[in-house]
Amino acid sequence: MATDETATHFHSSRAPEPVGLYPHARRVGNLLFLSGVGPRQRGQKQVPGVALNADGSIQSYNFEQQCHAVFQNVRYxxxxxxxxxxxxxxxxxFLTNMKDDFPTYxxxxAEYFQRNQPCRTTVEVNCLPTPIAIELKCIAALSA
Structure with missing residues (x-):
C-alpha cells in the first residue's frame, strides 16, 4: 500500500485501479472513508460476470458474482x-437494477454481515461509471 505525505490517503495494491483521480480510501481521525468500490478486478478490463455487446453496452451480467467481487475489493x-x-x-x-438485484444483494x-451489522442505505442509480451493476461506498471506524 502506498500513502501520500500526510498518510491519510490509501491506495490498495489489490483493489481495482480507480477510474479517476481519487484514493481508494482516506483516513480522517479514527474514520476511514472508502471511495466507491465496484467489482472490477485489478489489472483486468473485463468485469467479473459481465458480458458486453460489441458497442460496449451490457449484454448480460451475473449479479451474484459481482457482489462477491465487490465485497472482496472492500476487504482488500x-x-x-x-x-x-x-x-x-x-x-x-448503489444498484442499477433494484427490482431484479435487490433480493440477491x-x-x-446478510451472509457477509452476519456478525457485524453496519448501517446501510441502498439506492438505485441509472448507471455507474463502468459497466457494473453494483458499487459500495463505505465508512469504517478504527480504534486508535
Whole structure:
C-alpha cells in the first residue's frame, strides 16, 4: 500500500485501479472513508460476470458474482489501510437494477454481515461509471 505525505490517503495494491483521480480510501481521525468500490478486478478490463455487446453496452451480467467481487475489493482496501471488515459502520449501496438485484444483494449482504451489522442505505442509480451493476461506498471506524 502506498500513502501520500500526510498518510491519510490509501491506495490498495489489490483493489481495482480507480477510474479517476481519487484514493481508494482516506483516513480522517479514527474514520476511514472508502471511495466507491465496484467489482472490477485489478489489472483486468473485463468485469467479473459481465458480458458486453460489441458497442460496449451490457449484454448480460451475473449479479451474484459481482457482489462477491465487490465485497472482496472492500476487504482488500480495508486490510491495506489497517482496518478490518468488522470496523465497517456505514455502507451505501448503489444498484442499477433494484427490482431484479435487490433480493440477491440482500441475501448475500446478510451472509457477509452476519456478525457485524453496519448501517446501510441502498439506492438505485441509472448507471455507474463502468459497466457494473453494483458499487459500495463505505465508512469504517478504527480504534486508535
Amino acid at each position: 482496501i480495508l486490510e491495506e489501510a489497517g482496518a478490518r471488515w468488522e470496523d465497517l459502520v456505514d455502507v451505501t449501496v 440482500n441475501r448475500l449482504y
